[in-house]
Amino acid sequence: MTATPQPSTLDLVADVVVVGGGPAGTWAALTAARAGADVLLLDKGYCGTSGPTASGGTGVWYVQPDPAARDKAMASREALGGHLQDRRWMARVLDQTYENMNRLEAEARYPFPVVDGRPHKRGLQGPEYMRRMRSWIKRAGVRILDHSPVTELLVDGAGTVAGVRGHRRQHDMDYRVRAGAVVLATGGCAFLSKALGCDVDTGDGALYAAEAGAELSGMEFSNSYAIAPAFTSVTKTAYYGFATFFHGDGTPLAGAGSQGGRSVIARELLDSGVVLCQIDQADAETQRLMRTGQPNFFLTFDRLGIDPFTEKFPVTLLLEGTVRGTGGIRITGDDCATTVPGLYAAGDAATRELVCGGFTGGGSHNSAWAMSSGTFAGGGAAAFAAALGAGAHRRRLSGTGGAGIRPAGSGAGGAGRAEALDVLRRQVHPYDKNYLRHGDRLRPALADLDAVWAGLRAGAAPAGGDLPRLRQAAAMVAHARWMYTSALARTESRGMARRQEFPGLDPAQFHRLAVGGLDRLWVRPEPVTGREVRELAVAS
CATH class of the missing domain: 3.50.50.60 (FAD/NAD(P)-binding domain)
Known part of the structure; x- marks a missing residue:
């Protein structure tokens, strides 16, 4: 048959x-x-x-x-x-x-x-x-x-x-x-x-x-980075509001538990590679509520025999980008x-x-x-x-699909998924590129991202099941280019967008930034609407 x-x-x-x-x-x-x-x-x-x-x-x-x-x-x-x-x-x-x-x-x-x-x-x-x-x-x-x-x-x-x-x-x-x-x-x-x-x-x-x-x-x-134990991928940043942080030798890491403390943690991780933590400021009832509310946070600790309330454990920062x-x-x-x-x-x-x-x-x-x-x-x-x-x-x-579907070039010499992921690891994941931002580091990172984007646009289209993975790589590169283009346009420190060479808030930049484009990117200011918000901004 x-x-x-x-x-x-x-x-x-x-x-x-x-x-x-x-x-x-x-x-x-x-x-x-x-x-x-x-x-x-x-x-x-x-x-x-x-x-x-x-x-x-x-x-x-x-x-x-x-x-x-x-x-x-x-x-x-x-x-x-x-x-x-x-x-x-x-x-x-x-x-x-x-x-x-x-x-x-x-x-x-x-x-x-x-x-x-x-x-x-x-x-x-x-x-x-x-x-x-x-x-x-x-x-x-x-x-x-x-x-x-x-x-x-x-x-x-x-x-x-x-x-x-x-x-x-x-x-x-x-x-x-x-x-x-x-x-x-x-x-x-x-x-x-x-x-x-x-x-x-x-x-x-x-x-x-x-x-x-x-x-x-x-x-x-x-540029959101979340605190996580170095031995797991669970990110429950709110719990670290009850924590004390330490250098690798066990001495307190000043400023790590304050507002903006993740910058302190990032710098210490860059300098020494080790930050320790202990959730030692939670009383017994808070500890009980933590375990009830987020049981998966404690699963790996329990398996490893670590009590995070009484013992120090190593932490890292994981990039959450536009998820958070x-x-x-x-x-x-x-x-x-x-x-x-x-x-x-x-x-x-x-x-x-x-x-x-x-x-x-x-x-x-x-x-x-x-x-x-x-x-x-x-x-x-x-x-x-x-x-x-x-x-x-x-x-x-x-x-409407471009990169990975309809090549802009002959298909020869284009970039693939592996090359795109390598550039993302080097130019987007590191704390000193994406979190502790400075124009002198953002501009060359953006240039590398632009180059790999051009390669993705020129490359040949894969078939069937390989296409979604390539499209995901292209989406991540596009995201990074929009991020860094907007970050360079905001020459102040507002909200999460901190610039080391522009540490202050600039009232003239009280606007949102729209961004778009693919091969050639653009960015423009958009006014903030809402009477209450404008009044608050002026008062501040």
Whole structure:
């Protein structure tokens, strides 16, 4: 009996395509499906277990709807973020997060712990959270393709985003989806640093958005490094607020536990290679709550027989980039629309400046942003798709992908994935390049990144399953170039964007920085909106 030949490309249709299966993606998919859209979610891993949230616990920026409490919550980090936040957006995110957390309890039956007789909703256990989100969106009718990385966006003749292309790893088959709208919820970019759960976060969505003509913002605020034990990849930086740090000989490391202490740790790691830590400022009740809240933090300690509360252990800094930084795809509407019609962004793929300004929101603000922006983007995408009408899927489409798909040169002598990763390790991972920034180091690093980008653009396109890996490398290089271009343009120290030769805050640079382009990059200032923020900035 002759086997039926399999198609070389799987053709699919959906009203809304969501790219990414973390918190932002699942909330976007749920919202779009509830609005009546036929939704297809695509994950490069397995939706429910892939990504940093599914790998551990996270705090949540959950504040009761009391005006005084909300005002205090919004004001608490404005100076830290360089006053680049927008109070209106902060209020919207607090409202939506409050609603979504209550829905998690009522509809998804999430088992919040009870504290003083009331459910405690200021944190989530990532594995349980994402397991329930996967189940919830499936019940809502969302179709899921796991292990199916997207490789490029598709646009119609007017430049409106109208679908995606990708590859199904387990079937070794390419696919194409025609859609009414696309939500990019692909996460940030951690540059394969091995921070827990972050190696799937290679900045793919930002590359695809830029290839379609979208802009980015806040990319100078992308140099987040998290403290981690030297023998594990678990990053729970909040716990180190209860720690004392030491030189390798056991003497105290002055300033390492203060605001800005990670700079002290970075310098000591560069100088001696060793920093020790002991979480010795947590009382017995705090220790109990730590173990209950983040059990995976202690797993490796217990296996090695180390008590982190009474014994010193070595620590390092792991690059988290735009996973914990605030830069990402620039959004232009309340529904998280981008500058390209038909394209929406949510979660760490989108800029978080609107709620975090120029300083990381850590887990709590980022998790609130993920579920809220996912909700906004899912609703916006569903409405956009519905407005197109029945003929949306009959549009003539073309791909937007460049590096690794459509060579700019003959294909001879181009750069490959290995070369790109080597440049990233040398020019982006080191503390003295990306964290302790100085123009004299940024400029040559950017030149190396520009050169390897040109090589990626000129190289021949690989086939099938090799393409997603090359595209991820290209996305990381693109991310680094946007980061350093923006960092060089901000000649001051604001939020996370610290310049050693410009240590002060410059009132003339009270603006956000939009950045874009691929082969040739551009950067421009964008005014900060919001009366309250402007008044605060002037007062400071």
